[in-house]
Every structure is written in C-alpha cells, then in structure tokens.
Amino acid sequence: MDLNASLSLMRPELVLSFSALALLLVAAWRSEAGRLVSILAVAALVGAGAFVISFMVAGTNIAAFDGLLVNDGFANFSKILIFLAAAISLMIAPRFLEKVGAMRAEYPVLILLSCVGMGVMVSATDLVSLYIGLELQSLSAYVLASFVRSDGRSAEAGLKYFVLGALASGMLLFGASLVYGFAGSTGFAAIGTAMDTNVGLGLIFGIVLILSGLAFKISAAPFHMWTPDVYEGAPTPVTAFFASAPKVAAIALTIRVVLEAFGSQILVWQQIIIAIALMSIIIGAVGAIGQQNLKRLMAYSSINNVGFILIGLATGTAQGIAAMLVYLTIYVAMTLGGFVCLMQLKDKEGRYREYFTDISGLSKTRPALAATFAIFMFSLAGIPPLFGFWGKLVVFNAAVAAGLLPLAVIGIAASVIGAFYYLKVVKVMYFDDAADVIAESDDRVLVWTGGVLAAVNSPLGYFAIPALGMVTTFAAKALF
Amino acid sequence: MNAADFPILSFMLAIPMVAAAVCLFVAAERARVIALLATLANLMLGVALWLSYDPAGAQWQFTESAQLFGPIGWKLGIDGISLTLIMLSVFLMPICIGASWHSIQKRVGEYMAAFLLMETLMIGVFAAQDLLLFYIFFEAGLIPMYLIIGIWGGQDRIYASYKFFLYTLLGSVVMLIAMLWMIQFAGTADIPTLLNTDFPAQAQTWLWLAFFASFAVKMPMWPVHTWLPDAHVQAPTAGSVILAGVLLKMGGYGFLRFSLPMFPEASADFIPLVFGLSMVAVVYTSLVALVQQDMKKLIAYSSVAHMAIVTVGLFTFNQQGIEGAIIVMLSHGLVSGALFLCVGVIYDRLHTREITRYGGLSVNMPKYALLFLLFTMASVGLPGTSGFIGEFLSLAGAYKVSTWATLIATTGIILGAGYMLYLYRRVAFGPQVNEDAAAMSDINGREMWLLAPIAIVVLWMGVYPETFLAPIRRDVANIVERIERAAPAGDSKLKAVDPTTARYRVAHEPTEKKAEGSH
Numbered sequence: 001m002d003l004n005a006s007l008s009l010m011r012p013e014l015v016l017s018f019s020a021l022a023l024l025l026v027a028a029w030r031s032e033a034g035r036l037v038s039i040l041a042v043a044a045l046v047g048a049g050a051f052v053i054s055f056m057v058a059g060t061n062i063a064a065f066d067g068l069l070v071n072d073g074f075a076n077f078s079k080i081l082i083f084l085a086a087a088i089s090l091m092i093a094p095r096f097l098e099k100v101g102a103m104r105a106e107y108p109v110l111i112l113l114s115c116v117g118m119g120v121m122v123s124a125t126d127l128v129s130l131y132i133g134l135e136l137q138s139l140s141a142y143v144l145a146s147f148v149r150s151d152g153r154s155a156e157a158g159l160k161y162f163v164l165g166a167l168a169s170g171m172l173l174f175g176a177s178l179v180y181g182f183a184g185s186t187g188f189a190a191i192g193t194a195m196d197t198n199v200g201l202g203l204i205f206g207i208v209l210i211l212s213g214l215a216f217k218i219s220a221a222p223f224h225m226w227t228p229d230v231y232e233g234a235p236t237p238v239t240a241f242f243a244s245a246p247k248v249a250a251i252a253l254t255i256r257v258v259l260e261a262f263g264s265q266i267l268v269w270q271q272i273i274i275a276i277a278l279m280s281i282i283i284g285a286v287g288a289i290g291q292q293n294l295k296r297l298m299a300y301s302s303i304n305n306v307g308f309i310l311i312g313l314a315t316g317t318a319q320g321i322a323a324m325l326v327y328l329t330i331y332v333a334m335t336l337g338g339f340v341c342l343m344q345l346k347d348k349e350g351r352y353r354e355y356f357t358d359i360s361g362l363s364k365t366r367p368a369l370a371a372t373f374a375i376f377m378f379s380l381a382g383i384p385p386l387f388g389f390w391g392k393l394v395v396f397n398a399a400v401a402a403g404l405l406p407l408a409v410i411g412i413a414a415s416v417i418g419a420f421y422y423l424k425v426v427k428v429m430y431f432d433d434a435a436d437v438i439a440e441s442d443d444r445v446l447v448w449t450g451g452v453l454a455a456v457n458s459p460l461g462y463f464a465i466p467a468l469g470m471v472t473t474f475a476a477k478a479l480f
Numbered sequence: 481m482n483a484a485d486f487p488i489l490s491f492m493l494a495i496p497m498v499a500a501a502v503c504l505f506v507a508a509e510r511a512r513v514i515a516l517l518a519t520l521a522n523l524m525l526g527v528a529l530w531l532s533y534d535p536a537g538a539q540w541q542f543t544e545s546a547q548l549f550g551p552i553g554w555k556l557g558i559d560g561i562s563l564t565l566i567m568l569s570v571f572l573m574p575i576c577i578g579a580s581w582h583s584i585q586k587r588v589g590e591y592m593a594a595f596l597l598m599e600t601l602m603i604g605v606f607a608a609q610d611l612l613l614f615y616i617f618f619e620a621g622l623i624p625m626y627l628i629i630g631i632w633g634g635q636d637r638i639y640a641s642y643k644f645f646l647y648t649l650l651g652s653v654v655m656l657i658a659m660l661w662m663i664q665f666a667g668t669a670d671i672p673t674l675l676n677t678d679f680p681a682q683a684q685t686w687l688w689l690a691f692f693a694s695f696a697v698k699m700p701m702w703p704v705h706t707w708l709p710d711a712h713v714q715a716p717t718a719g720s721v722i723l724a725g726v727l728l729k730m731g732g733y734g735f736l737r738f739s740l741p742m743f744p745e746a747s748a749d750f751i752p753l754v755f756g757l758s759m760v761a762v763v764y765t766s767l768v769a770l771v772q773q774d775m776k777k778l779i780a781y782s783s784v785a786h787m788a789i790v791t792v793g794l795f796t797f798n799q800q801g802i803e804g805a806i807i808v809m810l811s812h813g814l815v816s817g818a819l820f821l822c823v824g825v826i827y828d829r830l831h832t833r834e835i836t837r838y839g840g841l842s843v844n845m846p847k848y849a850l851l852f853l854l855f856t857m858a859s860v861g862l863p864g865t866s867g868f869i870g871e872f873l874s875l876a877g878a879y880k881v882s883t884w885a886t887l888i889a890t891t892g893i894i895l896g897a898g899y900m901l902y903l904y905r906r907v908a909f910g911p912q913v914n915e916d917a918a919a920m921s922d923i924n925g926r927e928m929w930l931l932a933p934i935a936i937v938v939l940w941m942g943v944y945p946e947t948f949l950a951p952i953r954r955d956v957a958n959i960v961e962r963i964e965r966a967a968p969a970g971d972s973k974l975k976a977v978d979p980t981t982a983r984y985r986v987a988h989e990p991t992e993k994k995a996e997g998s999h
Contacts, residue, residue, distance in 0.1 A: 364587075378623060383649070384616040393612070393656070400660040408660075412653040419649055423626070423642065431630040431638055465550035 006064035009055075009071040012048035012079060013119040019044035020112040027105030034103040035094050041108035042087050045115065049083045052076050061478055067187050068129040069120065077325060077475035078122040078252035085244035085332050086115050088449060093237035095443045096343055099350060100235060102148045111241065114140035118249035125260065127176040127186040130253060134172070134217065137246055138165050144241070145234040157233025164216070164226045172213025178206030179261075188260040196264045207262055211272055214257065217250040220310060221279035224303045228287075231299035236352065239295060240339035243302045244332045251306070251328060255313055255321060259479050266316045273314045274407055278414070280307030285417035289424075294345075294354050297421065298338055301380055304418050305331050311411055312395045315402035321476035323398040326468055327391035330461070334379050334388055337453035341373040344441040344450070353437060359425070361434030369441065370429045372454040379457040381422035382415055387461030487544050489556040489607045492525050492570070493600050500596035508588035512581060515592035519573040519599065526570035533563050535951045539958065540609065540672055552616070553669060555609040560951035561736060561806060562606040565729055568813045569602045571937070572725045575930050576718035579821055582926075583717060583828050584632060591632060594624040595718065602726050606733065611659050611669040618730060619652055625719070625727070633714040640707075640714035647707040651697030658690030662742075674742060675962070681745045688746035691739050699731030701754075701791060702761035705784045712780035713833070717824030720776065724783050725817035729809045732790050736802070736959065740794065744963035747795065751968055754795045755885040761788035763888065766895035770902065775823045775833045778903055779816060782859060785892050786812045792889050793874025797967040801877020802956045803949060808870030810948060811858065811941060815867060818855045818934040822848070825927050826907075829920045835903065840912035845922040849908045851931045856904045858938045860897045866941035881970045 007014065023037045023044075030036070056076040063070045090108055097103035117140065120133030142165060146158025180186050182202040183194035195203065216223040231239045262269050284304025291297045309331070312324035345353045353359075363370035379388030392415065399408040441447055456464075499518030503511040533541060543557035558566065576595060584591050601624070604617030622645050630641035663669045666677045679687060697704045708728075712720050740747050762785050769781035786808060793805030825848060826841070827833055842849035858865035861872075871893060878886045912918035923931070941948055 383619060383623060385620045389616070389619075393660075396657060397660045397664075400657060401664055405657070405661070408657050409654060412657055413650065416646060416650045416653060420642070420646060423645060426626075427630060427638060427642070430627060431641070462549040462552065465552070466547075469550050 006069075009060070009062055009064040010069065010119075010123075011051045012083075013116050015048040015051065016044055016112050016116045016119065019047075020109050020116070023105065023109050023112070027109065033105045034097070034107065037105040038090050038094055038108045041112050042090050044112060045083045045087045045090070048115075048119075049080060049087075052079045052083070056080070059474075063125065064123075065129075067189065068126045069123045070125045071123060072478035073475045074252070074256070074321075074478040075119075075123040077471060078248055079119055081248050081329060081332060082115060082118045082122070082245045085248065085336060086111055086241065088336055089237055089241035089244065092240065092340055092343060092446055092449055095445070096237050096352075097147075097235065099346075099352070100148050101150065102235065107144070107147060110140045110144050114144070114246070118245060121249045122252040122256070124253065125188045125256070127180065127188075127191075127261075130257065131169075131173065131176065134250075134253070135169065137249060138169065138217075141165075141242065141246060144238045145230055147238055148235050151233075151235075153233040154235060155233075157230045160226055160233075161230045168213045168216030168223065170213075171209050171216075175206045175209025175211075175213060178202055178209065182206060188257065191261040192264055195262060199265050199268055204268060207269060208272065210257065211254075211269065211276075214250065214254045215276055218247060218254060218306050219299075219303055220276045220306045221283040221303060222276075224280065224283065227303055228291075228296045228299040231302075232293055232295045232354075236295065236339060236343050236354075239298070240336055240343075243298065243335045243339065247302065247306070248328050248332065251309060251324070255324065256479065258313060259316070259321070263316070270314055270316060273310055274404075277307045277310035277314055278407070278410060280304065280310065281411055281414045282307075282417070285414060285421070288418070288421040291421075292356050294342055294356065294359070294425075297425070298335065298342070301338075301418075301422075302335060305335070305380070308392060308395055308411065308415070311399050311404075311407060314407060315398045315404060317398060317402050318473070318476045318480045319401055320395075320398035321479060322469070322472040323394035325472040325475055326394045329468060329472075330379075330387055330391040330457075333453050333456045333461075334376055337372070337376040337450060337457060338380065340446055340450040340453060341369060341376060344369055344443070344446050345438050346441065347437045348439045350439075356425075356428050357435060358437050359429050359435075360432040361436070362429040362438060364434040365436050366438055366440070368447075369438070369450075372450045374426045374429060375454045375457050377422040377425045381419040383419070385459040385462075387457045387459070390462065390465060487556075488525060488529055489542050489558070489603070490544055492522055492529075492566075492603050493556075493607075495522050495525070496573075496596035496599040496603075500593040500600070503589045503593040503596065506589060508585075511589040511592045512577070515577045515596055516574060518596060519570070519577050522599065522603075523570045523574055526567050529558075530563060530567055530951075533558075533560070533951060535560060535954060539955065543609070545609075551669070552612045553610040555613065555670065556607045557609045557672075558607055560953070560955045561733070563951055564806065564810055564948060565606045565726075565733055566603055568729070568810055569599065569606070569726045571933075572721060572813065572817055573599045575817070575821070575934065576721050578926060578930050579721065579824055580716065580718045583824065587631065591628070594628050595722070598624045598628075598722060602722075602730075605730055609671045611663060611671060611674065613669075614671070615652075615656055615659060618734075619649070621727065621730075622648055625723070628719045629711055629715045632716045632719070635714070636710070637714045640710040643707045644711040647704070648694075648697055651694040651704070654690045655694035658687045662687065671737070677742070679743060684743040684746035685749065688739055688743040688750060691734065691743075692750070695731040695734040695739065696757075697731075698734065699728060699787050699791065700784060701731075701757050701788065702764060702784065703757075705761070705765070708784060709777050709780040712783075712820075713774060713776045717820055717827065720780075720820040720824075721817040724779070724820060725813040728783065728787060729813055732787070732794065732805065732809050735791070735794050736806070740797075740802075741959050741962045744966040747963065748797070748966035748968055751795050751881070754791050755882060758788040758791045759885055759888040761785060762892035763895070766892055766899060769899040770895070772899075773835055775835055775903065775907070776820065777833075778835075778899060779819050779823065782896065782899065783812065783816050785896065786816070786859075789871055789874055789889060789892060792878050792885060793870075796874070796877040796881045797960065797963055798877050798880055799953075799956055799960050800873050801881070802959065803952060804870050804873025804875070804877055806870075806952055806956070807866070807941070807945060807948065808874055811866035811870045811938070814934050814938055814941075815855055815858045815865075818851075818931060818938070819859060821927075821930055821934075822852045822855060825923055825931075826917075826920065830917060835906050837914055838907045838917045839910050839914060840908070840918065841920070842908045843912055844918055844920060847928070848923045851923075851935055852908060853904065854935055854938065856900045858942070860900050861893050864939070864942045866938045866945075869942060869945045879972050880974065881968055881972075883972050 117136030
C-alpha cells in the first residue's frame, strides 16, 4: 500500500495535527487568543469527526502503513466518542480557566495533540505504533494536569502523573520487548499467530507487564493510586477531560491488544482481567466512602466504572465488546455531566468549591443544579430508570451469556457498595441543612451542557438503545 | 370488551408522570390540587379498567406492545391478580395525597412529584409483561421512596432512608443476574412466555434463590425485615401508607408471578424454608410488636407478621391458600394503610407517636375511636372484616400441606389480637391521663374522607369477598394447574368430600359471569 493511500486513511488525525500546528501560530501572533483558539479547535474536532463518520458509514476496514495502523469500525467508533468528549471538554473550559487565570491558547492545542495520540492509540495494530500514540497522549496529559502553573496542587498533580506515568510506560515497554523477543514480531496479528502454538513463560511475563502498563492508563486497580491525586489537583475541566476521552482511548487500546494480539490464549489473560475488574469495582467503591473532596470521589467513581467496563472484556466475546462500548458511551455522558456540575460549584466570591460541606442542602438553594447532579449520581450508581442502568445491564448480560456467572454476581453485588457513596452525595444535597455557599451559575454553557447530558442520562436515553446497540455491534464485529 | 384501541394502561402510567413533572414547577397550593386531580383521574381509569375487565376472557387483557427501547419491550397487560393490586394502588394514592394536605408544608411540589412518580412505578410493576421492564419499574421505586423518607421523614430519617435503599437494592441486583440468565435460556423476556417455560431443575434452585433474595427483602420476611420498622417509623404518614399498602405487596406479587409458576420444583423444595421463616416471623414479630412503645413501630411489626401469613398461603400450592394470600395482601394494604392514617391523625395533633402519651381518646374523639376500632378489628381478623377472609383461606389452604405450620401460624391471629387490642386499649380506652391528649378535637371532614372509603371497602371485602375473588379465581387456578406437578403431599388427613356438607358447597364456575364492580 502506497503512502498516499495510507495517509488518506489517517485523515482525521492529519486534520487534527495540522490544526494544532496552525492554532499554535495563531496563538503566537495574537495575545489573549484562548477563546478563539478553543472555538477553532472545536471546529477542527468537528471536521475530523466528519471524516471519521464518513469512514464509519462506508464501513471501511483497511490496514494502513503496512499493518501499523488500521482504519476499522472499532477505531472509528472510539474516535467519535473521543472527539465528542474532547469537544465538550473544550467547550466547558474557557470561563473556568479564565477565572483561575490560566486560559492560554496552549490548552486547546494540547487537547488536540492529545486527540491525535488517542486516534493513533485506538487504531494501532502494532506495539510500536501503540506506544507512540500512548506517549503522545500521555505527554499532552502531563502538561494539562499542571496547567494552572500558579497552583501548587496542579503542579503536584502534573509531576505525580508524569513520574507514575513514566513508570507505567516503562513496564509497558518492558512487556512489549519481552513479547517481541518471544513472539518474534511487534504486529498484533503476528503475535497472535505466534501465540497459537505455545505460550512460554516469557510471553506470559510480557502479557502481564503490558496489561499492567495499560491498567495504569485506564486507572484500574491495583494501578489506580495516581487517579485521586491527579483528579483532585488538575483543574476541573482538565479532570473532566481525563475522566472521559483518554479513558475511552486507553480502554479501546486494551481491548484491541487483548483480543488481536493475545486473543487466542483467552485462559492466559482472562483471569488477569477478571482480577483487575473485581479489584477496581471493590477498591473504587470502598475507597470513595471516606472522601470529602468531590473530585476525589469522582476519581474513585471512575475506577469503579472501569471495573464494570472490564467485565465486558473478560468475556472475550463480540457481545462483551459491544457491551463495553455501550457502557463507555454512557459513562462519558455520566462522568462529563458530573464534572460539569462540579464546575458550577462556585461561591459568592467566585471561588470554586469542591467539598461535601459546600453542597450541603444544595437542593434548597440551587434546585436545578442539585437535580441534575442527583441524576448523574443515580445514573452512575446504575439505578433504573436512569440510563446508567442500561450500561451495567448490557455488561452483565454479556458476562451471563459467556457463562461468567460468579463474576457477574460478585460484580453486581459490589455495585451496591458503590451505590452507598453516590447516595451520600444525594443525601448531602437533599437531606442536610442548607449551607448556602454556592452562588447562581453565571456560565450558560455549563448550565446547558449539564442539562443536555442530564437528559441523556434520564429515561429519555432509553430511546437511543436501538441505535446504540446497532452501532456498537458493528464496531465490535471489526475485531472478530 | 378488550379496549385494544385505547391504551388505558399507558395512560394510567402517563397521567401521574406528567402531573409529577408539572408539580415540580408550580406553587404549593397548585401542586396539591394537581396531584389530587391526577390521582383521582387515575382512580377513575382504574374503575373503568375494573369494570371492563372480563374474568372469563383472555388471560392477559388490555395488552399493549411496542418496540421502543430495543431489548426492553414496552409490553403491558394485566390478569386478575395484577388488576386487584393496581386497584389497590390507585385507591390508596388519592388518600395519600389527602393525608399530606396539611402535614407537609415544606417543598410541597417535590413531595407531590415524588408520590406521583411512585404511583407510575407501582402501576408499572403490576402491569409490566416484559421481565426487564418489570425490573426497571421494580427498582426505580427506590429513588422516590428514598427521597420521601429522607427529606420529609422524622428524626432518624437519614439512617432509615439509607437502610431502606441499600437493603432492597442488594436484594434485587442478584435477581437481575437471574433474569438475564432466564432471558438467555428462553430467548425472550416476555413474561407470559416465560410462565410456560420449563427451566431445568438444578437451575431452578439457583434462580429461585436469586428471586427469593429480592422478594424476601421486599416482603419483608424474617430475618431480613429490619429495614421495615425503621423506614415506617421515619417516613411521613403517607409514605408509610404507600410502603405498607403497596410496596410490600410487590414481594408477594413477585412470588406469585415469578417464583411459583416459573420454578415450581424449586418452590416445592423450599417450602420448609419458607414455612420455617414464616413461622418464626409470625411468633417473633408478634411478640416484638407486643412490647413496642411507638405506635408506628408496632404496626410495622404487625405488617411483618401479616406478610408471613401471605408467604405461608402462597406456598401451599393450592387454590384456597393462594387466593387467601392475595386477599390478605389486599386486606393488609387497606388495613395497615388505614392504621397508619389513624396514627397520622393523632400525630398531627400531638406530634408524638408514643402510646403512653395518649389514652381515653374514645371520650373526646368518638368518631375517631370508632374507625380506629374497626381497623383494629380488621387487623386482628374479626369475621365480617377483610382480614378474616384472607387469613382463614390461607390457613385453610396451609392445613392441607402442613398442619404444624398452620398451628403455629394461627397463633399469629391470637397474638395479633393481643397486641392490637392492647394498643387500642392504651390509646382509646382507660382514663384520660394526658391533658393535651384529652383536649384533642375529633376527626374533621378531610380525615373522614380519608378513612371512611377504606372502612367501606374493608367491610365490603369482609362481607362479600366474591367481588374480589372473582377476578383472581381463574388466574390462581392457572397457577395451581401449572405448579400441580410439584405440589407437596401434605400431612393432613382430609376426608374426600363429606356427603353431609356437599350440598352446601357452591360451585364457582369460571364461566359464570359475575357483574362485579357493579356494586
């Protein structure tokens, strides 16, 4: 395949790369260009998304660059989700960053570059391209985490993220080199063929190390320790971004590695995934109980949700993968919505609040905000009739269909522990006495984004089930 | 008869939902009126439903089906059992709204919205014909009830609301896994189809246990009943009425709709477990009720005891027992609801539920004392009231299966008489030791309107139960026929048919069409 054909399959990433570079120039020549660059960056994401959708509609499934990358339904579905989450993160950010004095043009540019990395991640079919995509995404993320340079917590978050991220990348690379050494190739397909015959100890070590590195990136237990600190320290719009787009990319990447490279040896990786999933569910649930900071709470919530998503992967079936994609889609809507609500917690002096005591009795002073936040909390807890229930249902349905009944039973029983702290948020907002520290939100964008996301999470979301089911099934088929 | 052109069940679900949304945005006065009108409209529709239900017609009537949500089918339909429970729900709802008219003063719009949402979900549970749709309605009820207890409840409302939510959630989630397995096995989530699916015996055991975990908590059965006294005591009066009146019936309905006909072999195997727990519940919770100082707690424990009679009746595997269990459910829904209202009446005046703070109320509140007496007697199971019919039938049915279980369960009636009459004596009779209690005014017109309709139905059910038995008879017969193959032998030595009494027997042919509802 010649270079032109390969490049044309990578049009979304090219659009984003050139936009990012061009926007850097704009930023260099215009001072105070943060808002303008943000708007243009959203436009770039829309343009890239249009290409992705056209690929999706055409049903493209072609390898590019001699098998380094692939443009298939799975990659395209993940990209749509990633670009959507990134665009929302861009839209909600400007006013917040202006308030904390950090609205610089680098913010949208870094998000675009991160999106390029994520685009590569979800289409990678080779350990080398996988690593390049992952690092491009991660490096942008490290900078984003410490974006508020004057804030000690933000700097700490960035540094922590960087050091631990480098450790995880090291593990991943070590695993990749072991797999390369024992399988004789870095291409997923070739590794898969090599694993058909026999799996030696070296390969198993390689698989374990690669999965550990990936578990760090998706913040699954026991590699989750960085998550609460980074989520707490990073500026809230950045946290919203971390909890949505990169998580989708890293999970999609994990799916592809596990199924395409190690797929033939399900017994080797299935127990690892099951262990990670259950640990994430339980640690995510138990760890959140004592938290006083709402951002830390959301961090544990994301660990918890990753556990549920991984149950779909443990099945190793097309149904399970489709279920994961459904859950991911709903998860993005839930978690972004949760952060949008957090970003509206601003007191009368204009400072941002993020503790339980600040939202005490919020339903009496800001009923609409409290109601939207409650919807996201119940949805995250997976209580019907909210849409979050459907995500849990499809994942557990896939586990039952694959015969993983003990996993399903333990997982769903552990979800009750998680329900406890989501309920606590509702309790503080609705049952406690009003603290009356939160002022009326002056940010229309946040109010509207929150409202739309709440509508998605409400029972209205059920109307999307047939379409979502069709698209995710199509996407999952690309891997089988 | 079958109003295929008019989706009456969807309307009954939609009216409270729309009204709930409206209530959120209007002032308190308006919200009360809207809620009352919506619940009355639903009561009208319910009466229409009852009048046009044909006990001899198709098993599932008023069926609706639409593919809106992919795998979750919007399938509704009712049989006689659903019909009676839906009637109970729509009958109690306007009373609940009326009971909250003055006692709820803060956040009225939200309160009414929560109750209206609750009504939609309750009707949905009884009308759903799709397993997943049933689960959604069943679980969704937790959210409004959590808010009702937590926002408008008493002192320890937060503890009670958590306990209620997490207890019932933990019970239900395992049932979801079982449901998913059943859907995989049968290839459909359609309840009428699943009712005629034979699951393998070994799987039945596990499925039965998973469903039991949910329904036993909801019911509630001993020893997982502990959430109930807390929730009842802390909930506002109308919340207790709905909780005791309808939510507890979801457990019994679940046993009847799922556990028995879908897993007959497993149900038969677990009869000793169910009877054992029920026997403990009857004796233990009755004794606990006897020593309560808090009126609401006493009635809550009596609920557990009555529900134990329901479980005994359900697992008798015969017509009498199951019919009796349904009548106990209906009767308990009315009577315990009314008793909570009675407590609410005096609580509104004196703001305490402590029994010793009252006394001699029959002197200054004669009308109240009379109605309270009627409901006390109905709770005890006095002939002529609804309680007698149900308890007698279910115990008669139980006798065929296990004489010992019947013996012990029957002590519940004696103990019930004990704690209820003791309660009544301390509240309504005796000297008027508390001056403030002696100065309370008798029930006013509004309270009369709340209690009198329930009193009429309680007497109606006690004197002419055929009205309520006619719609369920054929559906119970269907269930009995379905589970007959697993029916236990029983230890009672019944005579075949005594020729001397045969001439008093009345044949109730299913084809004999009663004009029920024309009363």
